[in-house]
Structure formats: structure tokens, C-alpha cells
Amino acid sequence: MRYPGYRGALAASVAICGVAAATPAAAQTRSFNVPAQAAATAIPELARQADVQILVSESAARDKRTNAVKGRLTADQAVRRLIAGTGLRIASSDGRTYTLANAAAQAAPGKDGQAAAHEGDAADGQQIAEIVVTGTNIRGSAPAGSPLIRYDAEEMRRTGAGSVDDFLRKVPQNFSVLDTSTYIGGIASGTMAAANFTRGAAVSLRGLGPEGTLALINGQRLAPAGLQSAYADISVIPMTAVERIEILGDGASAIYGSDAIGGVVNFILQQKLNGGITSLRYGAATRGGGEEIRASQAVGVTDDRGRLMIAYEFFDQNHIEASQRGFVTQRQGRRVDLTPDRQRHSILVSSAYHLTPTTEVSFDGLYSRRTYRQIYYSQSLPEQVDDSGQAATTQASLGVAQQLGDWRARLNGTYSGSTVRRLMVQPSFTTPTNGFIRYKYLDFAVDGPLATLPGGPLLLSIGTSYRKEEYRPTDGRTIGMTLARKVESAFAELRVPVIGPENELPFARSINLSAALRHDRYSGIGNTTNPKLGVEWNVNDWLRLRGSYARSFRAPLLFNLSPALQSAFTYDFADPASPTGFTNTLVDSSSYNPDLRPERSRSFTLGFDVQPAGRYGPRLSVTYFDVDFRDRITTPPLRASLFLAYSQLDSLRSFMNFAPSQADLASYFASPFFVDIAGRGPGDVKVIFDFRPQNLKSQVSRGLDIEGSYAMPLGRGTLTADANINYMLDLKVQATPDMAVTSLLDQLGGPLSFRARGGLTWSNDDVVASLKLNHARGYRNITIVPNEQVSAYTTADLHLSWKIAETTVSLDVDNLFDRKPPVVHTNIPGAYNLGFDAVNASARGRYVALGLTHRW
Missing domain, CATH: 3.55.50.30 (Phage tail protein beta-alpha-beta fold)
Structure with missing residues (x-):
């Protein structure tokens, strides 16, 4: 042989x-x-x-x-x-x-x-390699019934995005609550943005939070980042290394375990690169500031025995000052950076090699280091803050796959870690903060055909996994302590082809069923078992119906279980019911809550895909989703701002103690984690507000994802009109059984009920011209009385590229017509009144980027 x-x-x-x-x-x-x-x-x-x-x-x-x-x-x-x-x-x-x-x-x-x-x-001396598909453990098989969206590298480039986080920010299903523009002047714009001290980026599918969206690289977990270990930082992944991105839009705890509640985003790395890709990109905002340089290099070799790909990316970004944007409200003469200075180096390796015709070893590795600096003014003290730090991410995954006749066994070990260092310098004090999160896990699974049914092979995957999570916070006030827990899991998945090519019927070309079950045992928390079911019915040659049902769960973050992470302060909150108009309130803003239980969810999706025959013509995909949470882990359901708490007592009263004991107050005042901003001692405190993460009674998210396109020949190319719409029907929460139901939609810094992106693209083998519109609906601003209507926000993006031999030159203009963000008036004590919503709009303005990519 x-x-x-x-x-x-x-x-x-x-x-x-x-x-x-x-x-x-x-x-x-x-x-x-x-x-x-x-x-x-x-x-x-x-x-x-x-x-x-x-x-x-x-x-x-x-x-x-x-x-x-x-x-x-x-x-x-x-x-x-x-x-x-x-x-x-x-x-x-x-x-x-x-x-x-x-x-x-x-x-x-x-x-x-x-x-x-x-x-x-x-x-014959060859091994059929694994096809990585998100949402299933069975090779070469998409998850039956689940809404799976794929974007390949070419689609990402045509959006004009220079990085994976830039691209995902344009996807309507992703609510960008956490990126470089949502931590402004030390004030977090959005509930989860407070976790983003080191200015990373995360994915929050359908507004359910970065902590509920699982991020994977080649199917392996990316460890959480940030001081709160609350999100996976996707900005560290070099774009040239990505072959495609797959987004699974339903619960997947039966496949991946904890955190896959809102969905899964899987970054599939280049598998067949033979040669190199050199890419340079320079961009800047026409209003000033925000200059960016990206340089990346990927090289790869592929032959009969294996493959190797190495990618490096350098990124450098200058800050944007509030003084460079006339529409931004700012304190006169004081510097406030709207975006930070950032610099990042990322290197990624992906490889596989056949030791024998039936044995393959693989290795994926990632190292990224980012530094940042942002200057702003403290909200509690009239002092300038020089906020700087660095974040490093390391991930290494080693796997062995063995073909056993028509079955395959795989063993995979992964190390993933994130280290954070932060230094806040003010004239009155300096605060250093450090921490790390580390995952170590081992997975073993076998999969293959059990039998041949009339509709095709009956496929099974079974396996087990072990994971150890560690978290250690340290700062200038505390001695670092390490928290750890172990997770042991067993899982199984079955794909049943009821009808296939060999036994198709007039109104059933094929019907596939899938069933998955996973049992997890968390040390210190307990056991959980989660199922998932899916069905896919291809009615004829142009219509497919699909549906899925899943139960999922998310364990409390280790960050929430650390006694070192306590904090509290007093403040005079505006209170319309108070004779003075203010109430001295002690806010327990600790991240620590030892009483937290895992949150659980039930998700249901139902959808259809229409794709008539031929290369040209219409395509339509519609998915209805319904996610129902129990014991949702989040802070009390606040709308817009903490400083408006007394105008929201209908949903917050259960978290307020209106008759605090002197013993409780004395305990807070004696704590090294406490700051008396009000400055009048414990005797003047009237209310204790428990603003720690809680297990809320319920939260419901319902909506529609709609994707459509129409392609037609035009001249020497193809003209395509497309649209991608996320329409939220409900996003509401009930904190306790006796509290009112609160809607979280269409609020300042919150998810919007309607977001869309669509436009026209003309392309052939050498030229691409694309014009896309991004639309976010307007909403009512409840932070002022009377409330005001915030206008809808629509911007246009232009992408032009021309391929000459193996070199592609591109011009990208985001916000082509330099639309200012809608005006948002705020009157919130102790907060920056920026004059716009930093989550649902951008102060960057028109941004022009020139790119050059050469394949060799």
C-alpha cells in the first residue's frame, strides 16, 4: 500500500x-x-x-x-x-x-x-477528515430543525468589516451591548458593559446577554474574559484565519453544556490554505480621531498527510475625544475619550497531521495581547481618571481522531485562559486590579452509524467530558483567592433519517429527526440534565419546514461566588416622593452573591426556508423563537439608569429595604469595600438597595428572524438584493411573583424591537460593489419627564473592491452620509450626559477604510 x-x-x-x-x-x-x-x-x-x-x-x-x-x-x-x-x-x-x-x-x-x-x-491510504458543524456532535451533519446561519470569509469581507467583531456588530441578531464604544468616560452604557474594563468585544444574540451566548473556536470553548469573566472576547481572533462563522440561534446546552442559552457562535478556521494571504487596512473617521491600522499575514500548507496554517494580526486604534464631536454633551474643558487607544497582537495556529492512514492528530492554538488607555473624569469625584491596562488570551487544543471501521473516536484536550491587568490613576488614589480565568477540559466521543434505515443511516454520537474552571481576582484592597469548580458530563445524540432519497414521498422528499441529551454535574452546585429535539421536513424541491425544542441552563459565574468582589456606596438618589426630592440610599453593588442558583431556560423555534430552483431567484428564511427563562441570573430589572430607581418602584421595590437596621448599616460602613459618597454617615441612610446579581423569577424573549434575497443576472455579473431582520416581539422580565412585569425593549441602552440590514450588491469574478442600509427603530426615552421620542437611526455602508490578478483593492465607507446619532437628552445625576445612546448608535460618524489583500 x-x-x-x-x-x-x-x-x-x-x-x-x-x-x-x-x-x-x-x-x-x-x-x-x-x-x-x-x-x-x-x-x-x-x-x-x-x-x-x-x-x-x-x-x-x-x-x-x-x-x-x-x-x-x-x-x-x-x-x-x-x-x-x-x-x-x-x-x-x-x-x-x-x-x-x-x-x-x-x-x-x-x-x-x-x-x-x-x-x-x-x-486506499486516506482518512475522511471531520467537517466541523455547529450544534451537533455528529460528523458531516447539520443539526436537524435548528436555525443555523453561515457567513463565509467572502461574505464577511463584502460587509466592509476589518475584523470579526466589526462584522458581527453589523448582524441584526447580535445586540452589541459590549464593545469598545460602550464604556465611555467610565460609565457603562448597558447592563453588561460594566464587565468590559479592558475594552474587548462580545456577542449577545437577541439581546439575551454575552454571558448567555457561547463562543467557540473550531468547536472548542473560548474562556471568558474581563475582570468579571463574563464574556468571551471575540476581538482577539484574526479575521484572515477564519474560513466561516456559524451562528446557532437556539439553546444548545444538550450539546455544549452551560452558557449556550441564547445561542452559539462558532469560528471555523481555515482548513485548506495553501500559500499565503497578506492584508493591510487603514481607516479613519472623517470627523477626526479613531484612526485604525490593521495588518495581518496568514500562511498555510496542505498536502496528502496534513495541513498547517499560521495567522498573525496587528491592530492599532487611536481614541476619539468628545471635543471632536460637536453633538456630544461634555464637561467644559475636561477630556472625555469616547473610545480608547488600543493596540493588539494576535497569533493563531491551526494544524492537523495523519500519523497513519486512520489516525489524525490536530492542534489549534491562539495567543493575543491587548493594551488600552482611556482618559475621562470620575463621576463621584471631580478628578481626571487615567484608565489603562492589558488583557491576554491563551488557548491551546490538542486532539486525536481514530477511525475504527465506520466509526470514529476522538479525544480532545483544551487549555483556555484569560489574564487581566488594570490600573486606574486619579489624584486622590490609584487602584490596581488584576485577575485571571482559566479553563481546562477534556472531551471524548465516538460517533458512527448504528444501522441503515429506509431513509438512510441512523447515526449516533456518545461521549463524556471533564472541565475545571478557575478564577482569581486581586486588587489593591484584597488578597487574591482562587475559586475553582469541576464539571463532569455525559452526552448522547441521535440523528434519525425517517425519509430520504431512497424512500421519498410526494410531499416529503426527506424528514430527519434529531435528539440529544446531556447530563452535567457541577461541584458545589448540583446536577442538571438537558434534552434537545429537532425535526426537519423537506416538503418538496423548494420548501423546508423545521422546528426545535431545547432545555438549557447556565451556572453562576465564578466571579459571582468570590467574597473578595464586594462593593457598596451611598448616594443621594432623586426621589419624587421625598420632601427634599432626594433620598440617601446605600447601594450594594457587589458582584458577589453566594445564594445564586443556576438559571434555566426552555427554547422553542419554528421556521421555514423557501429556495426555488436555479442559481437566480428568491430565497427566504423565517424563524420564530421563544425563550422562557426561570431563575434568570441578572441584576434587578432596571430601565435606563440606576439613578432612576425611585421612578421604577413597581419593579424594584422587592430589592429595597426601607427600614434598614443600624447593625446592617454599621457592617457596610466598616467594610473596606464601601465608599460613603453622600458623606453623612450611617445615621442618614434611609434605604438599602440590593443591586447584586439575583435569581429573577422569569424572563421571556420572543421574536422573528427574517432573511431574504433575490439574485438576477445583470451585465457581466449578478445583482443581489438582500435583507436581514431581527424583530423582537417581547423581552420582558418579572423579578419576583409580587412584582410587575417589566419590558426591557426599546429603552435607553437596551435592546431594540426592530433592527435590520439590507441592500444591493453587484459582483462578478473581479469586481464587487455593495450598498447596505442599517436601521434601528426609534423609542421613548424615559429618563426625562416628560418622556421624549428618540428618532430611528439609519446609516448606509459602501463597499467597493477590485481584484487584479491575486491582489484585491477595497474601499469601505461606513455611515456614508455621516449621520449623527439621534439626540438623547438625559438628566441623570452622577452620569455623563453624552447626548446620544452609545449602545444603539455610534459617535464615530463617517469612517473610510482602504484595504489591500494579496494572495500568493
């Missing part, structure tokens, strides 16, 4: 992998035009035209020439016509993924064709 050497040739263990959108395509009639040619080029092209995945080993396709395929055919007909008489055969198909093998590999007695295909490939 000959095993090819490491030659650097254009071939991988999966030499041909046509990857397209996850819409069911096997039964759709499409127009095909694939000339007769070498199998190595014909199979990926047919996969692209058919919107399916086709897997075949390099050795099986070597020296084979396929037939021409022209005319209107189903994907199944097209694949069969392409390989007729070539010595290749369809070893397995689930309607989305076709696995091809040598026709000589026949099924052994008592085994199905898929098993024989694996054996034939192994005997």
Missing part, C-alpha cells in the same frame, strides 16, 4: 470538499453547467452549484475524469450523472452531504454501504 508523502501539493485528506449553505438541496431542481474535466475540479464546482457538501478522498478522485453535467436536475441526479462510469459511487447521502468512494469497495456481509466506504478509503 502506497501512502503519499508530505509534498505540499494541492490536496488534503479531504481533497475535495464542496461546502455551501445549509439549505436542503438534494431534491431541488437547479440549472447545472459543469464541463467534463478532472474530478478534483469538477466535484467542488458541482457542489457549489448544487448547494451541497461532497466528500471524497484525494486518492479516490486521483486521475479520474468526470462527465459533463448540464441542464435542470436535482442535486442527486447531478451527482449520479457526474460520476457515472468513473469508478466512483455514492457511499452515503443524507440529502445535504454526499460521501463518494471507489466503486470497488463493496459492502461486506452484514455491513451497510457507509461502513464499506470507510474501509475502502482507509485501505
Whole structure:
């Protein structure tokens, strides 16, 4: 048996992998035009035209020439016509993924064709590599019934984004509560932005919070970042290293465990880079400030035995001062930075190597270091604050996969850690703050076919995992202490093809079911078991119906269990019921709450996809989602600002003690974590407000995700009109059984009920021209009396690129018409009145970037 050497040739263990959108395509009639040619080029092209995945080993396709395929055919007909008489055969198909093998590999007695295909490939000296798909542990299979959105690298570039966080900020399903523009002058704009001391970026799907959206790199957890360990910092990932981003829009605790409540964002790294990608980008705001430089380099080599990709990215950003934006309200003569100075270095490695024809080892590694500095004025003291620090992220994942006939076993170990250092310098005092969060985990799983059903192979995945989490905070007032917990898990997943290509019916081209179950045991917390069910029904060649049901959970952050993280202060809060108009209130703002229980949720999605045949024409995807939380872990349901608490007693009264004891007050005043801003001692305090994270009774999130497009030929290219809409029907919370239900939608610094992005794109092989509109609906500002209407905010983005040989030049203009953010008047004591909503609008203004990318 000959095993090819490491030659650097254009071939991988999966030499041909046509990857397209996850819409069911096997039964759709499409127009095909694939000339007769070498199998190595014909199979990926047919996969692209058919919107399916086709897997075949390099050795099986070597020296084979396929037939021409022209005319209107189903994907199944097209694949069969392409390989007729070539010595290749369809070893397995689930309607989305076709696995091809040598026709000589026949099924052994008592085994199905898929098993024989694996054996034939192994005997030929090759291993079919794993296709990473978000939301499932079963190879080469999308999660049945779940709403899965994919964006490839080209789609990301066409938005004009220079980084993965820039791109995700443009996705309507992501509520950007936490990025570089939401920590302004020391005031967090939005509930979770207070966690963002080191100026990172996170994803918050459908406004459910960064802590409820799980971020993965190649399917492996990215450790939480920030002093509160409350979010995964996606800004550390080099964009040139990303092959695609997959967004799963439903609960996935049955697959991944804790934190996958709002959904999952998985960054799939480059798998087939052979050569290099050099990218340079410079941008600046036309109103001044915000200059950015990005430089990245990715190199890769791929051949018969394995692959290796190394990517480096450098990022440097200058701050924007409030004085550079005439519409920003500011304190006269005092410097307030709207955005920080930031500098970041990131390096990422992704590799895989076949030790034997059936054994593969893989390694993914990431290191990133970011520094920042931001100057503003303290809200409690009339002093300038020089706020600086650094954050480092390290992740390393080592895996071994072993083919066992038609089954595969995989063992993966991952280390992921985040270190934070912060220094706040004021004339009166200096505050150093440090901390780290570290994850170590080990996963083992096997998957393969159990049996062959009339609709296709019955697939099973079972496994177990072990994770250890550690968190240690330290600052100038406390001695650091390490908190740790262990998580032991067992999981199983089943995919059942009820109807497939071999037994399709007139109104059921295919029906697939999926079921998953996961049991987790948390030290110090307890046990939890979470199921997930999904169904996918391809009615005909253009309509698919789908639905999913899942139960999920999220354990309290280790940050919330640290006694060192206590804080409290007094302040004269505006109180309309007080004779003086103010009430001296002691606020317990600690992150520490030892009584927290895990939060739990039930999620339900129902949707359909319409995609008529042909390359051109309409496409529509609609998903209804419903997420119902119990014991939701969050701070009391405050609207707009803490300083407006007394105007919201209908939802906050249960968290206020209107007759505090002198013993309780004395305990607070004696604490090293306490600051008496009011300055009148314990005898003048009238109320204690418990603003720690709590287990609220319930929270409900309901809404619609709508994606649509229409493509048509125009001149020498294709014109596409598209739209992506997130429409929230409800986002409401009830803190306790006796408290009123509070809506969190359409509030200052909160999620909006309607966000959309859409426009026109014309493209061919060399030129891309795109104009997109971003729209956020208006809302009422309740921070002033009488309330005011905040206008809707619509901006336009322009993207132009021209490919010359292997070099692409691009021009991107965000906020093309330099729209100012809507005016928001505020009258909140102790807070910056910026004059705009930093979460739902941007002070950057028109931003122009010139990019240069060369492939070699």
C-alpha cells in the first residue's frame, strides 16, 4: 500500500470538499453547467452549484475524469450523472452531504454501504477528515430543525468589516451591548458593559446577554474574559484565519453544556490554505480621531498527510475625544475619550497531521495581547481618571481522531485562559486590579452509524467530558483567592433519517429527526440534565419546514461566588416622593452573591426556508423563537439608569429595604469595600438597595428572524438584493411573583424591537460593489419627564473592491452620509450626559477604510 508523502501539493485528506449553505438541496431542481474535466475540479464546482457538501478522498478522485453535467436536475441526479462510469459511487447521502468512494469497495456481509466506504478509503491510504458543524456532535451533519446561519470569509469581507467583531456588530441578531464604544468616560452604557474594563468585544444574540451566548473556536470553548469573566472576547481572533462563522440561534446546552442559552457562535478556521494571504487596512473617521491600522499575514500548507496554517494580526486604534464631536454633551474643558487607544497582537495556529492512514492528530492554538488607555473624569469625584491596562488570551487544543471501521473516536484536550491587568490613576488614589480565568477540559466521543434505515443511516454520537474552571481576582484592597469548580458530563445524540432519497414521498422528499441529551454535574452546585429535539421536513424541491425544542441552563459565574468582589456606596438618589426630592440610599453593588442558583431556560423555534430552483431567484428564511427563562441570573430589572430607581418602584421595590437596621448599616460602613459618597454617615441612610446579581423569577424573549434575497443576472455579473431582520416581539422580565412585569425593549441602552440590514450588491469574478442600509427603530426615552421620542437611526455602508490578478483593492465607507446619532437628552445625576445612546448608535460618524489583500 502506497501512502503519499508530505509534498505540499494541492490536496488534503479531504481533497475535495464542496461546502455551501445549509439549505436542503438534494431534491431541488437547479440549472447545472459543469464541463467534463478532472474530478478534483469538477466535484467542488458541482457542489457549489448544487448547494451541497461532497466528500471524497484525494486518492479516490486521483486521475479520474468526470462527465459533463448540464441542464435542470436535482442535486442527486447531478451527482449520479457526474460520476457515472468513473469508478466512483455514492457511499452515503443524507440529502445535504454526499460521501463518494471507489466503486470497488463493496459492502461486506452484514455491513451497510457507509461502513464499506470507510474501509475502502482507509485501505486506499486516506482518512475522511471531520467537517466541523455547529450544534451537533455528529460528523458531516447539520443539526436537524435548528436555525443555523453561515457567513463565509467572502461574505464577511463584502460587509466592509476589518475584523470579526466589526462584522458581527453589523448582524441584526447580535445586540452589541459590549464593545469598545460602550464604556465611555467610565460609565457603562448597558447592563453588561460594566464587565468590559479592558475594552474587548462580545456577542449577545437577541439581546439575551454575552454571558448567555457561547463562543467557540473550531468547536472548542473560548474562556471568558474581563475582570468579571463574563464574556468571551471575540476581538482577539484574526479575521484572515477564519474560513466561516456559524451562528446557532437556539439553546444548545444538550450539546455544549452551560452558557449556550441564547445561542452559539462558532469560528471555523481555515482548513485548506495553501500559500499565503497578506492584508493591510487603514481607516479613519472623517470627523477626526479613531484612526485604525490593521495588518495581518496568514500562511498555510496542505498536502496528502496534513495541513498547517499560521495567522498573525496587528491592530492599532487611536481614541476619539468628545471635543471632536460637536453633538456630544461634555464637561467644559475636561477630556472625555469616547473610545480608547488600543493596540493588539494576535497569533493563531491551526494544524492537523495523519500519523497513519486512520489516525489524525490536530492542534489549534491562539495567543493575543491587548493594551488600552482611556482618559475621562470620575463621576463621584471631580478628578481626571487615567484608565489603562492589558488583557491576554491563551488557548491551546490538542486532539486525536481514530477511525475504527465506520466509526470514529476522538479525544480532545483544551487549555483556555484569560489574564487581566488594570490600573486606574486619579489624584486622590490609584487602584490596581488584576485577575485571571482559566479553563481546562477534556472531551471524548465516538460517533458512527448504528444501522441503515429506509431513509438512510441512523447515526449516533456518545461521549463524556471533564472541565475545571478557575478564577482569581486581586486588587489593591484584597488578597487574591482562587475559586475553582469541576464539571463532569455525559452526552448522547441521535440523528434519525425517517425519509430520504431512497424512500421519498410526494410531499416529503426527506424528514430527519434529531435528539440529544446531556447530563452535567457541577461541584458545589448540583446536577442538571438537558434534552434537545429537532425535526426537519423537506416538503418538496423548494420548501423546508423545521422546528426545535431545547432545555438549557447556565451556572453562576465564578466571579459571582468570590467574597473578595464586594462593593457598596451611598448616594443621594432623586426621589419624587421625598420632601427634599432626594433620598440617601446605600447601594450594594457587589458582584458577589453566594445564594445564586443556576438559571434555566426552555427554547422553542419554528421556521421555514423557501429556495426555488436555479442559481437566480428568491430565497427566504423565517424563524420564530421563544425563550422562557426561570431563575434568570441578572441584576434587578432596571430601565435606563440606576439613578432612576425611585421612578421604577413597581419593579424594584422587592430589592429595597426601607427600614434598614443600624447593625446592617454599621457592617457596610466598616467594610473596606464601601465608599460613603453622600458623606453623612450611617445615621442618614434611609434605604438599602440590593443591586447584586439575583435569581429573577422569569424572563421571556420572543421574536422573528427574517432573511431574504433575490439574485438576477445583470451585465457581466449578478445583482443581489438582500435583507436581514431581527424583530423582537417581547423581552420582558418579572423579578419576583409580587412584582410587575417589566419590558426591557426599546429603552435607553437596551435592546431594540426592530433592527435590520439590507441592500444591493453587484459582483462578478473581479469586481464587487455593495450598498447596505442599517436601521434601528426609534423609542421613548424615559429618563426625562416628560418622556421624549428618540428618532430611528439609519446609516448606509459602501463597499467597493477590485481584484487584479491575486491582489484585491477595497474601499469601505461606513455611515456614508455621516449621520449623527439621534439626540438623547438625559438628566441623570452622577452620569455623563453624552447626548446620544452609545449602545444603539455610534459617535464615530463617517469612517473610510482602504484595504489591500494579496494572495500568493
